[in-house]
Amino acid sequence: MAKSHTFLIFTNFLIAYLFILGCARDVPTNSYNTLGHGDATPIGSNFTFLCDPKRASDLVKQMTLSEKVLQLGNTNRGVPRLGLPKYEWWSEALHGVSNVGPGTFFDDLVPSSTSFPTVITSAASFNESLWKTIGQAVSTEARAMYNLGRAGLTYWSPNINVDVEGTEDFKDLNSRPLKVSSCCKHYAAYDVDNWKSIVRESYDARVAEQDMVETFLRPFEMCIKEGDVSSIMCSYNRVNGIPTCADPKLLNQTIRRDWDLHGPQYTSLGKKDICSDEHVELAREAAREGTVLLKNIDQTLPLDANNFKTLAVIGPHANATAAMIGNYAGVPCKIVTPLDALSAYGEVDYKVGCGEMKCRNDSLIFPAMQAAEKADATIIVAGIDLSIEAERGLDISFAKANKKIGAILWVGYPGEKGGLAIADVIFGKYNPGGRLHMLPMTSMPLRPVDSLGYPGRTYKFFNGSTVFPFAYGLSYTKLNYTLKSAMRSTHIKLNKFQHCYGIKYRKESHIPHCPSVRIDDMDCKEKINFQVEVKNAGDRDGSEVVVVYSKPLEGIEATHIKQVIGFQRVFVPAGGSKKVKFVLNVCNSLRVVDYNAYSVLPSGGHTIIIGDDIISFPVHVNFSS
Template sequence: MKTFPFCDKSLPYDIRASDLVKQMTLSEKVLQLGNTNYGVRRLGLPKYEWWSEALHGVSNVGPGTFFDDLVPGSTSFPTVITSAAAFNESLWKTIGKAVSTEARAMYNLGRAGLTNWSPNINVVRDPRWGRAIETPGEDPLVVGKYAANCVKVSSCCKHYAAYDVDNWKGVERYSFDARVAEQDMVETFLRPFEMCVKEGDVSSIMCSYNRVDGIPACADPKLLNQTIRGEWDLHGYIVSDCHSIEVLVDGHHWLGDTKEDAVAHTLRAGESFIKHILCQEICLDLDCGDYYTKYVQSSVQQGKIREADIDRSLKCHYVVLMRLGFFDGNPQYNSLGKKDVCSEANVEFAREAAREGTVLLKNVGETLPLDSNKIKTLAVIGPHANATAAMIGNYAGLPCKTISPLNALSTYGEVDYQAGCSDTKCKNGSLIFPATQAAAKVDVTIIVAGIDLSIEAESLDRDDLLLPGNQTQLINQVANAAKGPVVLVLFSAGGLDISFAKNNPKIGAILWVGYPGERGGPAIADVIFGKYNPGGRLPLTWHEASYVDMLPMTSMPLRPVDSLGYPGRTYKFFSGSTVFPFGYGLSYTKFNYTLKPAVRSTQIKLNKFQHCYGIKYENDSYNPPCPSVRIDDMDCKEKIEFEVEVQNTGSRDGSEVVIAYSKPPQGILATHIKQVIGFQRVFVPAGGSKNVRFVLNLCDSLRVVDYNAYTVLPSGGHTITIGDDFVSFPLHVNFSS
């Protein structure tokens, strides 16, 4: 083997990969095209399983990872929607590093792969989507920032693109055709993936099951070839969602394709306009499934594709594996092993992540935090009071050691535990009465309710935004019977219409914890009893229940559809009333913002190659001298710089999430209400202050995507706001020749 050029470490990866592929026969090549690469024994090429998962901890969902007596579990961090609520980029990066370390350690022990097919960075367009649990929420910038920060050993950003319908009223992802305007594609659905590739330098993108404007995403040359490779310059491979090629044939019935046609369409979905770069001419490099391994050889023999198309795909595979050390090893990681999985530091950090992602939604009369010196008896009630598996969520492995809310709260006093419901769906109300009896006797009542994977999950979208079954009845009756303060803790990913609890004076405090991971119990107790001051913010709008009656989940536009009476989607385009808005969250202390002097205008001089571009205004007669300039025509080096003093005027230390938004000039037709342009989480001691400085790219921050899908910088009066309009300042953009 030492004589093979592909074993020569002094050669560039692409040369070595090319040599390896040239030494294979056609039948050997096709056996390397599925998620299970069978290897080539005569070349010393071992078998490799590409499919591992590590969404919020090393997972055993994929066949590339398993647990046993040597490695019985891995650290289960909060699900992504909970970590996203922390609005803390350093937290996301640290979680990514911790998971990466555990994955590499398990690889060294022969129990995991090097390629992890996560994160899920689909923007949550509709509150009913079952997979919101896996995502960073509804804002494209926040989702993209999360993606760029949590790239692990070898990550895969998925599911590309316009995928957020799983199974709603009989409409399934395997046959759904997402009819999406290019404006929404550029502005919302593609932006996180572009950030994942350009800022995160991810090594893989996974295409989704659905069609986009009639074309299956995994067979669309524009989406895959021209965009991911041509425009974004992906340094890696594109993989199908599992069995997507089979779905193309049996679910979409695409072009009446035979199996050989289908693999030809995906392996080479159109000729690239850039032919000299490795991997440019092919689209779908790797099949999660067995269609490639079964049908590519006969497709070549039938003249539908060339063997050279296979060669290019395999080169992409092996360059990635060489970068990861699969061929040569990585001496710097050789010491990682059993001690690095479920380490005390990682488990404790899982607790910290759960605390940072906790959102305080209500706190009347400083119900929280509770004084542990005054609390002797507690009623811990609800279907999630003794939760273990429910805290872990999906795409999880085996946690190191899960501590339930009940176990954690039991350390603070004598506990009377009553489930109140037999399960999350709570169809039987017979357990409510014992719960009310318990609440009537104790110093404080803590209700832990919400939903779980039986309500929202992959392949399971919701029909409504209400608590299931008798949970509302349970909460109201327990609250009315309670002798002492009542605290409601909610599990969910998507929003819930809990207006009844928000407005019930007997419920003093409400906490949302998402799905908080293996240390969710201690994290909840820490927040309730004041060991931690919550500072998380909702990464999703919590809509009123009536929202779902206003439009079908299958309507893809983000903007309101006036002709059908459909409201807008996400905080960017929805102007109606909500239960809780995007970015909402309280603290046990108070923060004041003071804006430091900031530049209020910017003058941009255009050269002879830059031209004014017309955009539509609500007032057709309004015609500014230079309405906008297309961002593609600008160098976009200008910055927005501003500073906010955050003062903690309360008596408790705390963390504040400072979210900056931009609002476009008034009168532009059908643009966003506002958009996130930056965020920082800052710790401020009681009575102290911290200056939070933003230095942001002008074009990125003030961008508008017009109806023609051009990204433009409008002239005129933009507005920069901090938080819920706590402070704001105008920023005027002028163009001159």
């Protein structure tokens, strides 16, 4: 029995700074300013954080050169004679309040904070409401720690990475924190770090302007316009020879003028808001929603605890603690390991199998094999961790092809309650619905170059082979789609200030009379409306991620294969159905970026794809004067 019920859990614990700042809109003048290590200093009545550029400029003019120098870097020393207090800018809160930066610390008063799954796991949930709830929970604990003198108000989170998030259309995972100041980093084209001998401090990212506008800048624009962050951190690298922290176009023109950077509001909280039962349960739910079922031969999973009473739990991550919470982590409230959680379901024989991630000592493998032979089911918890990750992916094609491995789960870095989430999924308390959102890192250029055998990068352009495709994920139940209604055309009348714009087509392609119109010249109020019914034809409740793509017209040169334009995660009870409505902006959904880095809306027949080509329908764009 053990050989036919062996499965793997892959984890990713398995598998000089310059800021551009906005202005807080409403900060009480009696707020406390924290340098760190318990040094909380009241802000005097002659100094507030209220947005007043003229006042800020006047304050800087009154400083001496040496006083200005003392304000550079993450630790500002303050200017007492001007009523300017000292302040530590550096705090981190990517997936929970962290003590990585000197602005935050834990002690007897605040010994811990909730450690949520890292964003590589949360992103796999494809659940925007979950991301917002996590962001609000993290900011609640951050603000409470500030009020207790254990943290600052400025947090250098979230991190933006094109390959990890997989799409420019993912919303900021910690968007709208409301209670503290968030910061998106690293801006821009900063997607390689310790990869193929690249050193981030000296790396010069050679990026086409087309790629900058379409992919590398887009997430930061969304951070500011939709996530409402109050600051942006420039990256360590250069872009096309210019250090990003010294590029006036990136810093002044794009961020301040084009995107109108501003900031959030603040509020007051206390110790009871840290490690609350609600937040701890949210960490467990986030780990469950981010779990991806990659393989499940003959319904190997879920296990029935009545039939599988002895478990061989094997692998260096089976009893993982710190490895589960990844990097940018603080002190978790209480970690539950996979071993702890699985022990509640039966008799467990735990064998480490390998003493460390690279498994250079195979002396521990034989005892693990013996345990597997005796058990009703064998659970292997394996993968990589931060000691060897270094921006690299994990090839699990061997596990996909091995018929003796009945099921594969991917859980990323699932946070402090990751062990409970893993056990919930294995024993059927939770039906997995997560989706993969990563493709292999190749090089900085996004578009493929066939003559060089270069396959491109990200799901939008990559034309090579994959072990599992983008947005792949299985369920314990069967879910079917039906298109209930759809708008199949849109007519846009151009005014005298709007003009047709030529874009490059392949020679054999038909070129429309009015090929496209630049989006900057349009009002862009038109919508695409359609409705999909998701029916659960199985006997288990489950969640389904409905992913919607647009595919551009055939023949346009150097554009994407497809792009995500929307997604919703919906819960559908066994035997039930759920109607999912999408109302999407035409310009955002059907746009392409041409060689000159202009965003344009092409005319003609675009294609809307729902799911993995489960349903598709055309949408025609017509222009007239």
